[in-house]
Amino acid sequence: MRLNVSALLLSLATAAGALQYKGVDWSSVIVEERAGVRYKNVNGQEKPLEQILVENGVNTVRQRVWVNPRDGNYNLDYNIQLARRAKAVGLGVYVDFHYSDTWADPAHQTTPAGWPSDINNLAWKLYNYTLDVSNRFADAGIQPTIMSIGNEITQGLLWPLGKTNNWGNIARLLNSAAWGIKDSKLNPKPKIMVHLDNGWNWDTQNWWYTNVLNQGSFLMSDFDMMGVSFYPFYSDRASLDSLRSSLNNMVSRWGKEVAVVETNWPTSCPYPRYAFPADVRNLPFSAAGQVEYITRVANVVSSVNRGVGLFYWEPAWIHNANLGSSCADNTMFTQQGQALSSLSVFRRI
Numbered sequence: 001m002r003l004n005v006s007a008l009l010l011s012l013a014t015a016a017g018a019l020q021y022k023g024v025d026w027s028s029v030i031v032e033e034r035a036g037v038r039y040k041n042v043n044g045q046e047k048p049l050e051q052i053l054v055e056n057g058v059n060t061v062r063q064r065v066w067v068n069p070r071d072g073n074y075n076l077d078y079n080i081q082l083a084r085r086a087k088a089v090g091l092g093v094y095v096d097f098h099y100s101d102t103w104a105d106p107a108h109q110t111t112p113a114g115w116p117s118d119i120n121n122l123a124w125k126l127y128n129y130t131l132d133v134s135n136r137f138a139d140a141g142i143q144p145t146i147m148s149i150g151n152e153i154t155q156g157l158l159w160p161l162g163k164t165n166n167w168g169n170i171a172r173l174l175n176s177a178a179w180g181i182k183d184s185k186l187n188p189k190p191k192i193m194v195h196l197d198n199g200w201n202w203d204t205q206n207w208w209y210t211n212v213l214n215q216g217s218f219l220m221s222d223f224d225m226m227g228v229s230f231y232p233f234y235s236d237r238a239s240l241d242s243l244r245s246s247l248n249n250m251v252s253r254w255g256k257e258v259a260v261v262e263t264n265w266p267t268s269c270p271y272p273r274y275a276f277p278a279d280v281r282n283l284p285f286s287a288a289g290q291v292e293y294i295t296r297v298a299n300v301v302s303s304v305n306r307g308v309g310l311f312y313w314e315p316a317w318i319h320n321a322n323l324g325s326s327c328a329d330n331t332m333f334t335q336q337g338q339a340l341s342s343l344s345v346f347r348r349i
Contacts, residue, residue, distance in 0.1 A: 019302055021146070021259060021309025022346045023060035023094065024053060028317040030082060031073055035319060040338040049316055050089045052339055057347030060092035060145060062261065062311050065133065067112040068101050076133055083142045094146040094261075094311070095137070095190070097130065097177070099158055104151045106197050109159045119161050119169050123176040126158070130180025138185040148193040148261070149177035152229055154208060164211070171215035178222040191224040195261055198235075199228025200242040202249045209254060225308075226250055227261035230297065232280050233269070233325050239277040240300050247304045259309035260301055265293035267340070269327035290332065290342035298349035310349065 029049050039049045053061065063082050066074040083093045098104035101112045116122045130149070137144060153170075156163040162173050178192050198204050205228070212218055228247070232238055247258050269285045280296070283289040294312065301307040314323055315332035323330040332343045 019298060019307075019309050019349055021060045021092070021094075021311070022058055022349055023062055023092075023309065023311040024058055024315050024346075025062040025064070025096075025262070025311060025313045026050075026053070026082070026316060027062070027064045027074060027096075028314060028320070030078060032317065032319060037318060037337050039316065039333065040336075042339045042341050042343070044338060048085070048089075050085050050091060052343070053346075054089050054091060056339070056343040057345075057349075058091065059346075060094055060309070060311075061086050062094040062096055062146075064096045064098050064151065066098050066101055067129070070101070074098075076136060080136065080140050080142070083137065083144070084140065087142055092145040093137075093142060094148070095133075095144045096148045096151055096195070097133070098151045099126065099129075099149075099177075104153075104157065106152050106154050109150075109153065109155065109157050109162065111158045111161070115158075117161070119172065122158060122161055123172050126173055127176040127180045130177045131184050134181050134184030134186050138187075143186060143188065144190040146193055146225065147181050147190045148195045148227060149174055149181070149223070151195055152197040152262075153194070154196045154198065154204065164208075167211045168215050168217070171212050171218035174212065174218045175222055178218075191257070192222065193225040193227045193259075193261070194223050195227035195229070197229040198238070199230040199260060200235075200238045200246055202242075202246040205246055205250055206253070209250075220254065223256070225257045225259060226254070227259050229262035229313075230260045231263060231325070232265065232276055232293070233272055233327055234274060236275040236277050239279050240296055241279060242277075243297070244300045244303065247301065247307060251304060251306045255306070257306045257308045258301070258304060259307070259311070260297055261309070261311045262313040263294075263297055263310065264313050264315070264323060264325075264330040265290045266325070266327035266330045268329040269325075271326065273326035285327070287332075287340040287342040290340070291345045294342070294345045295349065302349075315343070
C-alpha cells in the first residue's frame with residue numbers, strides 16, 4: 001500500500017509545528033516476536049521494530065508495566081528488556097504504570113494480588129513499588145523521559161480503595177506514586193504524567209482534576225503533564241474541535257503540558273459500533289486515512305499552548321489488530337509484518 005508523495009506532503013502542510021514527543025506504544029513487540037512475527041519496512045526489508053520506528057520519525061516509545069502478570073508479559077523484567085532496545089537506537093522511553101497485574105483502564109483498576117487492603121499500607125506499598133521500579137530502570141541505565149502514574153484513571157485506581165467515591169484516597173495514592181519517582185535514583189527525573197480517557201470531554205477533565213486537586217494532598221507540584229486518550233470510534237462527540245477546546249481549557253486552567261497519549265485510526269472498519277465524529281467521517285479506512293487522521297490530531301495538539309506530543313496505540317500488534325475497538329484493523333503494519341506507508345507520518349508531525 002503506497003501513498004502519492006505530493007498528496008502526503010499536502011496533507012501535512014498545515015501542521016502547526018513539530019511536536020516534542022512523536023511516539024507509539026510498542027508494548028507487545030516481544031509478545032509478537034515470540035509468536036514468530038518478523039517486522040519489515042515499507043520496502044519489505046526485515047529489521048527490528050525499533051529501527052523501523054526510528055527510520056519513520058518516531059522519537060519516543062510507550063510501554064505498559066504490569067505488577068505481577070500470570071505469564072510474565074509486560075512485567076518489569078519484560079519492560080527493562082524492551083527499554084534497553086529502545087535506548088540502543090536513541091528512542092526515549094515513556095513508562096506507563098498500570099498498577100495492576102493486568103489491564104488498567106476506566107472499567108478495570110484491580111489492585112495487584114497481595115497488596116494491602118487499607119489505605120495507609122496501600123499508599124506506602126504504592127510508594128515503594130514505584131520507587132523500586134524507578135530504581136530498577138536507573139540501575140539498568142535507562143532514564144525514562146515520561147512516567148505515567150496510572151493508566152486511564154478517570155474512575156480512579158487501585159480499586160476499591162481508590163474509586164471516585166473517595167477522592168481523598170485517590171489524591172493520597174497519586175501523591176505516593178509521584179514521590180516514588182521523585183525519590184528514586186533516576187537523574188534527570190522523568191516528567192510525571194496523569195492520564196485520563198475521553199480527552200475530548202472537558203467536563204470530564206474538569207470534574208476529575210478539580211476533585212482530586214481540591215483534596216490538598218496531591219499537589220500541582222507533584223506532576224508535570226496531563227495525558228489523554230482520544231479515540232474517534234467510541235463516540236460521535238469525540239470531535240477534533242472538542243479535543244482542541246478541552247486541551248486549551250486544561251492548559252488555561254492548570255498550565256501543564258498536554259499530550260494525546262493514545263489514539264489510532266482503522267484501515268478496516270466494516271461494522272463500526274458507533275458513528276464516527278462528523279469532522280473525520282470523510283476519512284477513508286486506509287493508510288491514507290491514517291496519515292490524514294494523525295495529521296489532524298497532531299495539528300490540534302500543536303495548536304494548543306503547551307501541547308507537546310502524540311502517541312499511536314500499538315501500531316504493530318498485528319495479532320490483536322482491532323486494538324480493542326469494533327473496527328477490524330487499526331495497526332500500521334500488514335498481517336505479514338510489513339510497515340504501511342502511513343508510518344512515515346511521524347517524520348513530519
